[in-house]
Amino acid sequence: MFKHLLVAIDGSHHSLNAAERAVELARRFDASLTLIHVARRFHIPDSVKAYLRDEHLEGEPLYDIDAATRKVIDDVRKEAEDAGLQSIQTVFKEGRPARTIADYAAAHQVDAVVLGSRGLAEPEAFLLGSVSHKVANLATCTVIIVR
Ligand SMILES: Nc1ncnc2c1ncn2[C@@H]1O[C@H](COP(=O)(O)OP(=O)(O)OP(=O)(O)O)[C@@H](O)[C@H]1O
Numbered sequence: 001m002f003k004h005l006l007v008a009i010d011g012s013h014h015s016l017n018a019a020e021r022a023v024e025l026a027r028r029f030d031a032s033l034t035l036i037h038v039a040r041r042f043h044i045p046d047s048v049k050a051y052l053r054d055e056h057l058e059g060e061p062l063y064d065i066d067a068a069t070r071k072v073i074d075d076v077r078k079e080a081e082d083a084g085l086q087s088i089q090t091v092f093k094e095g096r097p098a099r100t101i102a103d104y105a106a107a108h109q110v111d112a113v114v115l116g117s118r119g120l121a122e123p124e125a126f127l128l129g130s131v132s133h134k135v136a137n138l139a140t141c142t143v144i145i146v147r
């Protein structure tokens with residue numbers, strides 16, 4: 001039923017919680033698990049860009065991944081490995097989070113997207129964060145929102 005699960009990580013404890021559920025589901029369904037983080041690109045000043053170009057150092061885009069996100073990704077990968085998952089991958093993308101997550105899911109035969117109900121925004125003003133809300137609307141596959 002679930003062969004490929006996509007879990008969205010923003011570095012919040014909600015996303016860690018969601019990822020723990022995703023690991024458990026992937027284990028039960030023998031599914032592959034992809035962790036996705038939608039990041040900002042590092043702002044590189046033009047002078048530095050020119051230097052990188054001159055020195056032929058241009059390569060992969062540099063994403064602005066914060067320490068909390070790296071920690072969640074490392075912890076989840078470890079949990080997934082300990083749970084014996086055979087196929088775990090991490091992808092970094094740049095763009096609008098909800099649209100990027102939904103597009104990735106559609107393009108990669110994802111059976112379910114797993115997200116936290118909330119993310120990094122502090123005040124608990126809304127019941128559901130805007131990314132979870134938008135992914136639930138945009139994705140064509142099953143969406144699991146973990147509370
Ligand atoms: N940039 C992102 N990359 C990957 N997943 C994300 C990203 N932002 C949010 N998510 C996912 O969406 C879930 C809900 O976060 P969301 O951003 O919707 O809530 P919020 O931060 O509390 O509120 P808002 O951002 O709307 O002010 C997170 O737990 C995470 O699973």
Ligand SMILES: [Mg+2]
Binds near residue numbers: 119131
């Ligand atoms: Mg957010």
